[in-house]
Amino acid sequence: MTSDLAQHEGFMRRALALARRGWGRTTPNPMVGAVIVENGVVVAEGFHPEDGGPHAERVAFAALGRPPQPGATLYVTLEPCSTHGRTGACCDLIRESGLKRVVVGATDPFPDHAGRAYALLRQAGIEVITGVLEAECTQLNILFNHWTVKRTPLLAGKAAVTLDGKIATRAADSKWITGELARADVHRWRRLFPSIAVGAGTVAADNPRLTARNGEEEWCPWRFIFDGRLRLWNERNQPSVFTDFYRERTIVVTTQHGGLGYMRKLRDLGVKVWTIESPTQRVSLTDFRLRCSQENITGVFFEGGAQLISELVQLRELDYLFVYRSPLLFADDRAKSVFSGLRTEKLVNAVRLRDVLHETFGDDTLVRGHVEYPEKMYVDEAAFSLG
Numbered sequence: 001m002t003s004d005l006a007q008h009e010g011f012m013r014r015a016l017a018l019a020r021r022g023w024g025r026t027t028p029n030p031m032v033g034a035v036i037v038e039n040g041v042v043v044a045e046g047f048h049p050e051d052g053g054p055h056a057e058r059v060a061f062a063a064l065g066r067p068p069q070p071g072a073t074l075y076v077t078l079e080p081c082s083t084h085g086r087t088g089a090c091c092d093l094i095r096e097s098g099l100k101r102v103v104v105g106a107t108d109p110f111p112d113h114a115g116r117a118y119a120l121l122r123q124a125g126i127e128v129i130t131g132v133l134e135a136e137c138t139q140l141n142i143l144f145n146h147w148t149v150k151r152t153p154l155l156a157g158k159a160a161v162t163l164d165g166k167i168a169t170r171a172a173d174s175k176w177i178t179g180e181l182a183r184a185d186v187h188r189w190r191r192l193f194p195s196i197a198v199g200a201g202t203v204a205a206d207n208p209r210l211t212a213r214n215g216e217e218e219w220c221p222w223r224f225i226f227d228g229r230l231r232l233w234n235e236r237n238q239p240s241v242f243t244d245f246y247r248e249r250t251i252v253v254t255t256q257h258g259g260l261g262y263m264r265k266l267r268d269l270g271v272k273v274w275t276i277e278s279p280t281q282r283v284s285l286t287d288f289r290l291r292c293s294q295e296n297i298t299g300v301f302f303e304g305g306a307q308l309i310s311e312l313v314q315l316r317e318l319d320y321l322f323v324y325r326s327p328l329l330f331a332d333d334r335a336k337s338v339f340s341g342l343r344t345e346k347l348v349n350a351v352r353l354r355d356v357l358h359e360t361f362g363d364d365t366l367v368r369g370h371v372e373y374p375e376k377m378y379v380d381e382a383a384f385s386l387g
Contacts (some may be wrong), residue, residue, distance in 0.1 A: 006134075008103050009048040011037055011075045012133045014130050015105070018047040018056070019077050019140060024212070024219070025050040027232055028298045032056040034076040040068045054082065061097060064236035073101040077137045079130075082117040091120050093229040101127040105137030109145045129154035139141040139357065142160060142370075143192070146319060147298040154299040156193070156320035157309040158186065159338040162328040167306060170334040171206070184322045186303075187212050189322065193301035195222035195292075197253075200232045203239050210303075220246035222297065227306055228281040230258035233265065246372040253288060257281045285317045310341045313351060313371070314379045321353060322368045324361075343378040350374060 014313055018033030024209065024217035026032075026048050028188045036044040046059025054062070068074075080090035080102070085301075093133060094102060104120055107114050107130065138145065144269065146154040159177045161167055168174035190196060203225055210223040223241055225232065229385035230252070231315035232239060241250045249272045254263070255278040264272045276287045302309055302318075323338075344350050353369035 007040070008075070008129065008132045011042065012047070012077065012103065012105055012137070014042065015075045015077045016136060016140065018045055018135065020189055021047050022049055023188070026053075026194075026383055027051060027143060027194050028147060030294065032078045034060040034070060034074060036060050036064055036072060036074055038072045043068075043072075055090050057093060061093060068099055068348055070099055070100075070210075072099055073103060074099055074224040075103045075132075077140065078107040079104050079106065079113070079115070080117045080121075082120055084115060084235075087266065093118050094126065095122060097344070099126060101129070103129045103132055105131075105133050105218035106141070107134075108148075110148045135355075137357065142320060143194075143299040150247045150250045151293060153195075153292040153297050154319050155302065155312060155317055156283075156299065156322065156347075157287060157302045157305075157312060157318050158189070158308075158310065158322040158324075160324045160326070161338055162326060162330050162335075163337070164226060164329055164331060164335075165337055166330045166332070166335040167304075167338045168336040169330060170332055170336075170372060174336075178324045178326045178364045179362045182326075182364040182366065184214075185359075185361055185366065186322075186324070187214055189301060190221065191219055193221060193280070193299045195224055196300045197300050197308070199305045200227035201307070202226060202304040203227075203232055203241065204368075207239050208241070208303075209244070211246065220249045221301075223250045224300065225250065225252045226254075226283050227252055228255045228257065228278070228283050230254055230262040230266075238269075242266070242269055247271055253283050255281055255283060276349045282379065284313075285312060285315055289317065306336060306338050306340070310339050314341045316369050316373050320368070321371050324359050324364055324366050332333060332371055341380055343380045345378075348374060349378065351377070 015033035015035050019031040022031045023107055029048060029051050031048060033047045035346040037043050044060045044064035046056045046063055048056045057076055080094060082091045118130060121128050143154050159167060162177060196210050214363045225241060250267055251274055253274045253276060256275055265271050274291060276283050278284050302312060353370045354372045356367060356369035358367055
């Protein structure tokens, strides 16, 4: 049994590696990989290449180009689809192929589908083994899983901090807290998320490009700039996100307090503007999430500033968190911290992460996971002053 499990895990790891080839290209669909094994040897493989493209199982069967041999096994990272969408149901394809065994990693999170394929395949006399590398297969599709179950985008935050949780010195020096390998990983996640978000202060201070760059390749997600009163507008000195080649991928999120004239000038540049009604100059993050849902934006990667990410926590709107930690120590009370605004007097009132993963990038480490809020969480109203 132990030997069988090790073999199953080995082939599933190959399927996971294939699935990751669709990184950032399959949204809103999941990344999925599949391999067909005969006599202990991989004879065909495939992955879902992009939204609208063939499913991983169909690519694998097409690569095989013939009926599988008796005793062949299909390994797939996600439960095969059991309903007809833009392509036929993969369950039908598997049953028609003559395969007698399927090994699956994660179960489809959609309630109407979850486990349905297993029942259909077993009714057809096919052995179904589930839960092989389930955690890894589930973690692969954090955006898809959240969107499928909740129909809202996954709001994720990212921070690069010192050992004592600082993101900049008292003189605002922050480049670079983490090393090149950690920063390259950030670009990898930028490529996965369909959108990136920052506050106006971050744009004013850093003039970031907010694109995903991997060597010579550059890709631009939707770029959200939170600017409740349009303080970034300047006739003479526009940030690059308003003027570069990708400016039509920039969305300024503001309130009615920003001024219609400035909004019109931004739109004249090709920049999009989302006006979210608010009694203050602070953008409602709850309403922002709703607007993203309406626009079918499945995930937002918040990269700063500290006020914006802290507000997400204060409002219980942050779903996922990435914290890159470097082996630096400022030990300075006046250095800038990444999180603030809560009054946490007891451990039971602390915000925690679950399904935590740890990764190492040179001297830096990454801790990431789903944000889990306590039953009672106390916000320091005096610190809750975003404009």
